[in-house]
Amino acid sequence: MFVDRVSVSIRAGDGGDGALSFRHEKFRARGGPDGGDGGHGGNVVLRASRNQNTLAAFRYQKLLQAKNGESGGKRKRHGKTGADLIVDIPIGTVIADEKGEVIADLTQDGQTEIIAQGGKGGFGNAHFTSSTRQAPRIAERGEAGNKLEAVFELKMIADVGIIGLPNAGKSTLLSVISNAKPEIADYPFTTLRPNLGVVDVDKKHALLFADIPGLIEGASQGKGLGDEFLRHTERTSVLLHLIDAYNEDIAAAYRTIIKELADYKVDLSTRPEIVALTKVEGLDKKTLASKIKQLKKIAPKNTPVLAFSSNSGEGVKELLRTIDKQVQKNRAKAERVTKTTELPVIGIRPSDDDWQIQPTEGGFLVTGQKIERFARRTRFGEPQSEERLRDIIKKMGILRQLERQGIEPDQTITIGQPAIGQVEY
Numbered sequence: 001m002f003v004d005r006v007s008v009s010i011r012a013g014d015g016g017d018g019a020l021s022f023r024h025e026k027f028r029a030r031g032g033p034d035g036g037d038g039g040h041g042g043n044v045v046l047r048a049s050r051n052q053n054t055l056a057a058f059r060y061q062k063l064l065q066a067k068n069g070e071s072g073g074k075r076k077r078h079g080k081t082g083a084d085l086i087v088d089i090p091i092g093t094v095i096a097d098e099k100g101e102v103i104a105d106l107t108q109d110g111q112t113e114i115i116a117q118g119g120k121g122g123f124g125n126a127h128f129t130s131s132t133r134q135a136p137r138i139a140e141r142g143e144a145g146n147k148l149e150a151v152f153e154l155k156m157i158a159d160v161g162i163i164g165l166p167n168a169g170k171s172t173l174l175s176v177i178s179n180a181k182p183e184i185a186d187y188p189f190t191t192l193r194p195n196l197g198v199v200d201v202d203k204k205h206a207l208l209f210a211d212i213p214g215l216i217e218g219a220s221q222g223k224g225l226g227d228e229f230l231r232h233t234e235r236t237s238v239l240l241h242l243i244d245a246y247n248e249d250i251a252a253a254y255r256t257i258i259k260e261l262a263d264y265k266v267d268l269s270t271r272p273e274i275v276a277l278t279k280v281e282g283l284d285k286k287t288l289a290s291k292i293k294q295l296k297k298i299a300p301k302n303t304p305v306l307a308f309s310s311n312s313g314e315g316v317k318e319l320l321r322t323i324d325k326q327v328q329k330n331r332a333k334a335e336r337v338t339k340t341t342e343l344p345v346i347g348i349r350p351s352d353d354d355w356q357i358q359p360t361e362g363g364f365l366v367t368g369q370k371i372e373r374f375a376r377r378t379r380f381g382e383p384q385s386e387e388r389l390r391d392i393i394k395k396m397g398i399l400r401q402l403e404r405q406g407i408e409p410d411q412t413i414t415i416g417q418p419a420i421g422q423v424e425y
C-alpha cells in the first residue's frame with residue numbers, strides 16, 4: 001500500500017455584489033431602484049473517477065479555485081454566475097480539513113461532493129422595494145466563497161507489481177510505459193525504493209504499476225535489499241515477472257524469483273503472474289521462440305509468457321494488452337469476494353444556523369456561520385443596510401437572547417471575530 005498525500009488550497013468563488021442604482025427616465029428626476037443581483041460564486045466540486053490513479057497532479061496544481069460571480073448591473077441586470085470547478089480525483093481519496101477532520105471520502109466512481117460552496121450573490125437594491133420603502137439604498141455585498149486548506153490522502157494499491165532479478169529492465173519498462181522517471185543503470189540495485197507509474201492503457205482507463213527493487217536468491221533472509229518491498233505487491237492484481245533474455249539460464253532466473261515469492265511472509269508464488277523476457281530487440285526469432293517455450297514449460301498453466309524490448313518498443317503494446325486483460329479479470333474476481341464496502345465517513349459539521357454570543361466591553365459579540373454570512377453581505381455605514389441586518393438579528397432570535405443578557409440602548413453588537421462589522425442595538 002502506498003500513501004499519496006497532498007495539501008491543496010481550495011477556494012470557492014465569491015458571490016458578485018448587488019448593484020445600487022436608480023433608473024434614469026427622461027421626464028423624471030429620479031426613477032425607481034433598478035440595481036440587479038450579483039451572480040453566485042462557483043463551487044469547488046470533487047468527483048471520484050476511476051481514470052485517476054494518483055494524486056500526482058496536485059503536486060503541480062496546489063490551488064483549486066472556482067470562478068467568482070459577477071456584480072449585478074443597472075436595469076436589474078443579473079451578474080453572471082461563477083462557473084463551478086469540477087476536479088477529478090482517484091476513487092478512495094479521503095479529504096480532511098486543516099484540523100485533520102475528515103470532510104469527505106469518495107469511494108465510488110462518479111460520486112461528487114461539493115467541498116467548498118460558492119458565495120451567494122448579493123441582492124441589488126431593486127430587490128428591496130416595498131410599499132414603504134420606494135427608494136431603497138440597500139444593496140448587498142456578495143458573500144465570500146468557502147475557503148479551506150485541505151489534505152487529500154489516497155491509499156493506493158498498485159494494479160501491477162513489476163518484479164525480477166536486479167538489472168532485468170524493470171525500471172526501464174516503467175519509464176517507457178508510464179509518466180514515471182525512475183533511475184536506470186546497468187548495475188544491480190539501482191532501484192532502492194518502489195517507483196510508481198500510471199500507465200494509460202487506453203483513453204478510458206489507466207493502471208498503476210509499481211516497480212519493485214530487484215530480488216536475489218536469499219532476499220527472504222535479508223540478502224540484497226531483502227524482500228520487505230514485496231508487501232507492495234500483496235494486493236496487486238498481477239505480478240509482472242521480468243527476465244533478462246540474455247540471462248545465461250532463464251529457467252534458473254525464473255525459479256529464483258518464484259522461490260523468493262514463496263518464502264515471503266505470505267506465499268506470493270501462487271499469485272496471477274505474467275512472465276516476460278526483456279531486451280529482446282537483438283534476438284532472432286528462433287532463439288526467442290525456444291526461450292519462450294522453455295519458460296512456458298516451467299510456469300504454471302495458463303501463465304502468459306511474452307517478450308518485449310523497452311529500447312525498440314517491440315512487444316510492449318501486446319504486453320500492456322495482456323496485463324490489462326488479466327487485471328480486469330482478477331479485479332472482477334476480487335470484487336465478487338469483497339462486496340462489503342465500508343461506509344463512507346463524512347465529518348459532522350456544526351449547523352450553519354448556530355450562533356453564540358458573549359459580552360464585550362461596549363456590548364456583545366455575536367459569532368456563527370449564518371449570521372456572519374449575512375454580516376459579510378452588509379454594507380456597513382449604509383443606514384438601510386444596517387437596518388436590514390438588525391432585522392435578521394431579530395429574526396434569528398439573537399436579539400431576544402441579547403436582551404435577556406441585558407443589552408443596553410447605547411451598546412453595540414459586533415459580528416464575527418475578527419469583527420466583520422458593528423451595528424447599534
Ligand SMILES: Nc1nc2c(ncn2[C@@H]2O[C@H](COP(=O)(O)OP(=O)(O)OP(=O)(O)O)[C@@H](O)[C@H]2O)c(=O)[nH]1
Binds near residue numbers: 165171190191192215
Ligand atoms: N538492450 C536493452 N537494454 C535494456 C532494455 N531495457 C533495459 N535495458 C538496460 O538494462 C539495464 C538495467 O535496466 P533497469 O531498468 O535499471 O533494470 P532494473 O530491473 O530496474 O534493475 P534494478 O533496479 O537494479 O533491480 C540498463 O542498463 C538498461 O539500459 C532493453 O529493452 N534493451
Ligand SMILES: [Mg+2]
Binds near residue numbers: 171182183191211213
Ligand atoms: Mg530499477
